[in-house]
Amino acid sequence: MYLDYAATTPMSEQALEAYIKASRNFYGNTMSPHDFGTEAHQLLEATRLELARCLNAHSSGIYFTSGGSESSLLAITSLARAHHYKGKHLITTKIEHPSIDSAIQLLESEGFTCTYLPVNKDGRIDLGDLQNAIREDTILVSIGHVNNEIGVIQPIEEIGQLLAEHHILFHTDAVQSFGKRPIDVKKAKITSLSISSHKIYGPKGVGACYIDPSIHWQPFLSHVSHEHGFRQGTINTPGIAAFITAAMDIVKYMDIEYKRMEELKHSFVREVRRRALPVVIEGCDTGESPHHLPSILPLRVLGLEGQLVMLECNRRGLALSTGAACKAGQSLPSKTMRALGRSENEALEFIRISLGVKTTSSEVFKAVDILESIILAHSH
Template sequence: MTMIYFDYAATTPVLPEVADAMLPYLTQMYGNASSIHSAGREARAALHHARDTIASFVGCAPSQLIFTSGGTESDNMALFGAAAARESDGKHIITSQTEHHAVLHACEQLEKRGFEVTCLPVDPTGRVRLEDVRQAVRADTILISIMYVNNEVGAIQPIEQIGELARANGILFHVDAVQALGHLPIDLSRLPVDMMSFSAHKLNGPKGIGALYAAKHTKLEPLLYGGNQERKRRAGTENIASIAGFSKAVQIIERNMYEMQQKMEKLRLEMVTGLEQLLGQDRFVVNGPKAPAERAPHILNVSFPGVSTETMLMNLDLEGIAAASGSACTSGSLEVSHVLKAMQLPDEIMRSAVRFSFGSGTTTEEVNIAAQKIATIMGRIRNY
């Protein structure tokens, strides 16, 4: 059975061109970029080329990109690094209840170190209200961290307005853009953002490589010590093969990002329309923003009242369809998503939510098959 994959928000397959770009640095050009001999210079040249490529794509200077092991490290570097560097200015941090756990758990650790964290609520579509941010700002606020695109419901946050508010109050602004890179245009030369996190494996690049943008004025205490790599901000031998793969993935998405956006929107509409025709509008609920300007097109969160998330996911898996709950898995049982809780959705909606996320390999035929399988599953369970 060929698997139909609807979990691109979790990870994406490495494209053949990306794997081809990586292979030479695993087999032939294996030098350490810190070495001064020719093999080291060869690796260093690849490092510079990749940094230039990715920086150009997101609109920043190459020197402002710090390569990391992925989105989690980038988020942690931003929060712990900025908190340590600005501790003398204050100990108050603002974030939201729907952030990725890489931010929320980092904030919990910072609270144990004496910082105070305000977790903002969101509206029923998962978006932060600008007025709530404004009211949360205090004289001792040093950092605001709000994600660009929510990984569970696709809500796009008002990043520009929050950034302008932060800048007006002398507060550092960090944005987790892991789900935004490659799906939304990002121009850091004009966005009022001080730090932004990225990860390669969300756009058909390899796992284990990411980056943190840090504006020139941003002071960060490093998480890792031991070498002068990444301008002394992130010690450790650079992962040249994965960095080259990250760069190639960016080059590919840069060529066809608009077409991909249109494709994702079409697939999303196809899925919703198919469910409407097969189930009826009263048998499912789409969670998150409805307006295209307020959501990312590649994420579709749907609840099927009367059928638990776990039951639906298991039945889909038996049919060869991979989807997700978007929530944590503890001791083998699915927990209600912290994102849906924060949106204050009805219990039956939260406990029947499934996330479908699309990518470069998704086809209209797969979407139609999935809609038909869901209708069959719903009918079977209802008549059981």
């Protein structure tokens, strides 16, 4: 059983078909001036338009990348460096994805400073804390829409409104939210946004970055021709075609799938409670929270290290994770758990179940069976 969809998803049949078709028929380099290149370029621009429609964005602000991590790195550094003359103060949270941390740390090595906002016991930021952190030299804020470990949803429209009033750039990591929650970059006053193909049943190694076309940015590397100078490297046309095919599908069925995920999550929580298992559902212990993505179930099996539970689940045929796949294999306490106020030992108990389009109710009950068997096996 695969219950690790927040780490990556299998490619959909439609995305696979689009990949093969584009590989066969649109293999020209999009930068080449001959007909083969022109046809590939036309396909690329059509996909750009489609993604822009999904975000209510202008297509000239869409840049295709190798994934969410690259999108975040390029957006944050390109914007911060372009506006450094206004100030060098950044704001983010203590629960961002490692790729955001890396981008901020790079800028800190260049003389920028950063304020790391705390979160409440559910993982949400306090808008008052954000307001208080803003300084005269604050130029950019990066706050993820949905956290990759606990699924908490941040109020990006309220954040965007507040930052717009102060003329501060707003980047949001939407890798976990795109296709699962509505995103309107104009309504939320988002300056830049990062998304990834392999989280929405598209191929790996493809993603996109949106930057408001009215905002100036400085290229990460100079003398780069691809994607209007945003990044280097020949465009992955078939990968992008498959990515946008998957994006159109997931956005189309977003509301229906969200409700189904809520039902599956509630089934899981009810069953854990019925059996009185020593399991904590982080951030939403009752299973009823409008501020958490229902497809992400952050858990702690009391008294058992998450790494052990993950390996025991794997032995029993259940794939789940201990958090961000980018940090897999490192038996370190989850920084998100620590930010929620958990002790180091509690943070080490963390595991994450994440549901997807192929997840059934029977799989959810089977997952509870497996957790119960592990708890019983280690109870003496």
